[in-house]
Amino acid sequence: MSFFGSFFGGATKKKAGSIDSALDMVTYAASLASNPDAIDPMLDRVRAISAGLSPGQVLSTEDTQTLFDVYLHIETYLTTKEALRTFTAQDLRTQFTPELRQQLEAYTNNTKGV
Numbered sequence: 628m629s630f631f632g633s634f635f636g637g638a639t640k641k642k643a644g645s646i647d648s649a650l651d652m653v654t655y656a657a658s659l660a661s662n663p664d665a666i667d668p669m670l671d672r673v674r675a676i677s678a679g680l681s682p683g684q685v686l687s688t689e690d691t692q693t694l695f696d697v698y699l700h701i702e703t704y705l706t707t708k709e710a711l712r713t714f715t716a717q718d719l720r721t722q723f724t725p726e727l728r729q730q731l732e733a734y735t736n737n738t739k740g741v
Contacts, residue, residue, distance in 0.1 A: 635656040647724040649686060649694035650677065652731070655722060661711040669700050695734040 646652050653673050660666045675678070681712045705714045720728050 632673070643721050644724050646722050647727055649691045649698070649730075651725070652723060652727060653694050653698045653701065656698055656705065656719060659688075659705055659712070659714070659719075661709060665708070666701055666704055669697050669704075672697055691730075692734060695731055696738075698731070699735065 646655055650673070653670075657663070657670060657673075658665055672693055676686070676693060680686070702716055702719055705719065706716055720731070723731070
């Protein structure tokens, strides 16, 4: 990896379509923020969920929805306020498996009317 690649996301670049869990999705998006302090308060809910998980435990529907909500907040930050790089929601979501993208889109469509 190049010297500059380590500063501009080379280390966090994932193979397209390789992220398959809501927790990995949030972790990936959070890793892209150039100013971690700006998104740190959003991650408190993620920390609470991950602290309560046992190895191999499946996330509850409520926890998954919470992670989707946190992801969408981070995605909004990355697409509107990120200072060093430019992201689109579509670019970010290409890293997710088709199944995870479908779940996220279904969650987004269900919460628009709320």
